Amino acid sequence: MEEPYAQRRKRLKVTDSSFVQVKNLVKYFPVYTTGVLTKKQVGQVHAVDDVSFDVRKQETFALVGESGCGKTTTARVILNLIEPTSGEVIVDGENIFETFRSADKQAKLKLRRKMQMIFQNPYGSLDPRMTISDIVSEPLLIHGHVEKEKRVERVYELLQLVGLEEYHAERYPHEFSGGQRQRICIARALAVEPEFIVAD
Numbered sequence: 389m390e391e392p393y394a395q396r397r398k399r400l401k402v403t404d405s406s407f408v409q410v411k412n413l414v415k416y417f418p419v420y421t422t423g424v425l426t427k428k429q430v431g432q433v434h435a436v437d438d439v440s441f442d443v444r445k446q447e448t449f450a451l452v453g454e455s456g457c458g459k460t461t462t463a464r465v466i467l468n469l470i471e472p473t474s475g476e477v478i479v480d481g482e483n484i485f486e487t488f489r490s491a492d493k494q495a496k497l498k499l500r501r502k503m504q505m506i507f508q509n510p511y512g513s514l515d516p517r518m519t520i521s522d523i524v525s526e527p528l529l530i531h532g533h534v535e536k537e538k539r540v541e542r543v544y545e546l547l548q549l550v551g552l553e554e555y556h557a558e559r560y561p562h563e564f565s566g567g568q569r570q571r572i573c574i575a576r577a578l579a580v581e582p583e584f585i586v587a588d
Contacts, residue, residue, distance in 0.1 A: 406442035408466075408584055413475035414441040415458075415465050435461040439475075443584075461506060463586045467505050471562040479503060479584060503532050504577040508588040510569035514561040520547070520572055521557035527579040 415436040418429045436458045443449040451459050464470045466477050468488045477484050487495050507513040514523060524543045525547065528534045534542050543552045550571040560570055577585055 405444065406413075407445045407447075408479055409476075409478040410439060410441050410462075410466060411476040411478070413462065413465060413477065414473045415461055415470065415565055416473045429583065434503050436465060445583075452547070460588050463588050467503055467586060469505070497531065501533070501580045502582060503584040503586070504515040504580060504582040506585065506587045510566065510573045511561060513573060514569060516561050519558055519560060520552075523561075523572065524575050524579055527576060529573070531580050533580065547572075549578065550575045571588050 413436055416432040416434055419431040419433060419478060420427050421430045422428075439458075439462055441449065441451075451462060453459055461470065465472050468477075468484055472485060479499070483498065487499050490496075518526075521540070521543050524546055525539050528539050528542060540557075543557055547556055548555065552568065552571055552575070556564075556568075561572070564572065
């Protein structure tokens with residue numbers, strides 16, 4: 389029988405100073421059967437089932453498992469890219485699910501800036517119609533924390549930080565290798581100076 393979350397926290401002496409707290413996270417996907425005029429739920433896929441862990445500031449936490457065990461789903465639920473079935477995620481003392489259910493747009497934006505994700509498939513997460521400059525500067529535009537006249541300079545800084553050159557800014561995703569595309573995704577994630585990064 390799996391050890392309850394509260395007992396595990398006590399045994400490991402985990403304190404509430406943890407920056408990220410994932411508590412009994414559950415995500416089930418419904419399975420439907422469809423007829424000509426009907427749609428009926430016949431079961432559920434248990435993608436994430438009672439996952440709990442804590443991550444402190446300046447700590448790297450690795451979630452390891454075989455392909456298809458729910459790592460990516462866990463990552464997406466933690467950032468509320470997929471709504472959970474149940475459970476809680478506390479980031480810096482704030483229940484993110486409650487925040488995203490609220491109507492406070494500024495609170496949601498502030499929380500999004502605090503945590504970012506590097507997606508597993510770099511090509512699938514990059515808009516092929518946008519230049520690298522547009523992709524990396526889009527978070528700067530959305531969050532507005534960098535002045536307009538300094539955005540280009542900031543894009544160059546981010547590209548150099550991940551090992552790319554300034555001239556790469558005017559190219560498109562299809563012109564890069566898989567590794568270079570992943571670097572672009574990292575640069576985009578770093579653009580808003582997040583406090584928590586999920587690397588899928």
